[in-house]
Amino acid sequence: MTSQRRRRGEGRREQIIDQALGSFAENGYHNSSIAEIATRCGLSQPGLLHYFPNKAALLAAVLDYRDRLDYDRLGLNRQLSGTEALRQLAQLVEHNMHVPGLVQLFTVVTSEAVTSDHPARDWVVNRYRMLETYLAGALDGGVTDGTFRSDIDTRTVARQISAMMDGLQLQWLLDPEHVDMAKLFRAYIDDLTTRLST
Numbered sequence: 001m002t003s004q005r006r007r008r009g010e011g012r013r014e015q016i017i018d019q020a021l022g023s024f025a026e027n028g029y030h031n032s033s034i035a036e037i038a039t040r041c042g043l044s045q046p047g048l049l050h051y052f053p054n055k056a057a058l059l060a061a062v063l064d065y066r067d068r069l070d071y072d073r074l075g076l077n078r079q080l081s082g083t084e085a086l087r088q089l090a091q092l093v094e095h096n097m098h099v100p101g102l103v104q105l106f107t108v109v110t111s112e113a114v115t116s117d118h119p120a121r122d123w124v125v126n127r128y129r130m131l132e133t134y135l136a137g138a139l140d141g142g143v144t145d146g147t148f149r150s151d152i153d154t155r156t157v158a159r160q161i162s163a164m165m166d167g168l169q170l171q172w173l174l175d176p177e178h179v180d181m182a183k184l185f186r187a188y189i190d191d192l193t194t195r196l197s198t
Helices: 003-027 034-041 045-049 055-074 082-096 100-112 121-144 154-174 181-196
Strands: none
Touching (some): 003 034, 003 055, 055 100, 100 154, 154 181
């Protein structure tokens, strides 16, 4: 395959992922169809299936794309600790206000994945576990360096932070004119930092 054809193929895959992201965010996984996503891309259904063999494979690619974005923004390639990690989370929430489609995708897919047969269930469960481990490690780092109290149950606090993020995202998606997600989350992080500090 020539490099030009490879680039064209990669560009087409990116277009399909982008259109699938929009469809899954707007309609949910079960109510999105390969035919509709193909139409959005100007492709036939067999043309789309040349790049992704089925809808579950396409969803996996969309979720992988979203993961890569969060991985880069959250700095998961290095373990932040203490207040630095909490400030980074607040910046991520602020950034998310500029990408409502990604936030909507996460919220819709996460809600749908409570059913045992949903193809994203394992991704959602593993994502929450990964985030808990990362946040607990960040809080443990704050305990170790003396920034945070030593009596903290870091795993519990990590789950609470995650729940606050998800809850605010849902409220913001439902009522963006009245819910300033970034401001509310930053206030929560400021309060939490005060409560955790020695």
